[in-house]
Amino acid sequence: MRPARRLTLTDDVYESVRALIMDHAVAPGERVNIDALARQLQVSPTPVREALARLESDGLVRKRPLAGYTAAPLLTRAEFEELVEMRLVLETAAARRCATRTAAREGADGVDVAALRREADLPGPTADSGYAGIAAFTARDARFHNLLAEFSGNRMLHEAVVRLRPHLHLFRLHFPTTHHDTSAREHHRVVDAVAAGDPDGADAAMRAHLLAARERHLPYFTEEG
């Protein structure tokens, strides 16, 4: 619960609280008690407040003045659709850029296709289908998409993609959906196009992947948000 301190307590607390939320140790929408957190982490409320302020900018918690913080609520159906659209805009652009850079044969900090290929695989069906399995699946998936965004060479694009992750992550934890083989196949198609230096192909493959993932998640929305 309290890892070896980095340099400032605030940074440690930030990571700890972020982990708590990402692991659903605090449920979406649940109130976040500052003093309780401070006691739990064995620090004073001051660095906790600072960490929460940063997490608010990250969209992981919401603040109501004079009434404390609450964990970010789960995505509504409409917000989920917005998220998909954002991913379509950002990640197809990233895939496209990766392919372009591969074609240009950029050295040094260019696209490491081998690394992408490694992360494209996902934990197989043999893996645990419980919480641990879900966590492993989504973590691996996150690494792939993160790596692709990083290899786009555009740091702002990378950051934008990273910013979207937590919401998707929380959603997946709440509605476990793992289609290992299918997702992995789609990932590999993206890598294929990137390796071939085919921007249009990479764009199309990523678009297909994101739309397919959307379909896989959709059943979890019933009537309400």
Next chain:
Amino acid sequence: MRPARRLTLTDDVYESVRALIMDHAVAPGERVNIDALARQLQVSPTPVREALARLESDGLVRKRPLAGYTAAPLLTRAEFEELVEMRLVLETAAARRCATRTAAREGADGVDVAALRREADLPGPTADSGYAGIAAFTARDARFHNLLAEFSGNRMLHEAVVRLRPHLHLFRLHFPTTHHDTSAREHHRVVDAVAAGDPDGADAAMRAHLLAARERHLPYFTEEG
């Protein structure tokens, strides 16, 4: 310097410090002294620290552990190009969506073409060409692009566009470039396409505008960053 307090000092300080940076009251890269800021704003360092933590997530300041905060440095040439690319990705998507929504005749919270048209105009050449003129120009320009992103109907897209603004704003303040009439004409072409419900046209018009704006800014980069 100290507006009527909202509800918490932290929020007020956040706005104040943000304004200081956006007005170049603290130069890019300059160190931000927490105690000095607290004295200047007549508050204790505690809410100042909290505000700075949020501003760090916003990318307006950078933190070095145990060594305080510094105002975000000016964009390098490479980062400027990244910014342009991000705007191309995000804002053409926003323009496209606006046109689609207009064509779909969405009522209520749909696209307010008239409002867009109003903001498309920019302070004319008669205006002050000094700091105040630049500030007025960039503020109006920001409102237009902000409104378009808002009318896209995708809040995440809107937020992403808003996140890019400060960097562009600071850059413009440092290298004053106002081409009122040209920019305004380009804005109106975007509005025309949106009003006509022409997604491809809106995309193209926005792309042309952003690329033209890039060209207008480019001369300010010489050899270094």
Next chain:
DNA sequence: CGCCGCGAAATCCTATAGGATTCGTTCCGG
């Protein structure tokens, strides 16, 4: 002349305390 190390001052970071506000419960009236 330049580089390195030392010491004092400035600055940052965390803990704690107290005033202000909100939340939950209880009690009362309808």
Next chain:
DNA sequence: CCGGAACGAATCCTATAGGATTTCGCGGCG
């Protein structure tokens, strides 16, 4: 039985103090 007001407890917010670390100037050495 239900709605609303009032009281107490919990919680938040800000200020302040002190320990820890960095920064900067200065003197000594190469």
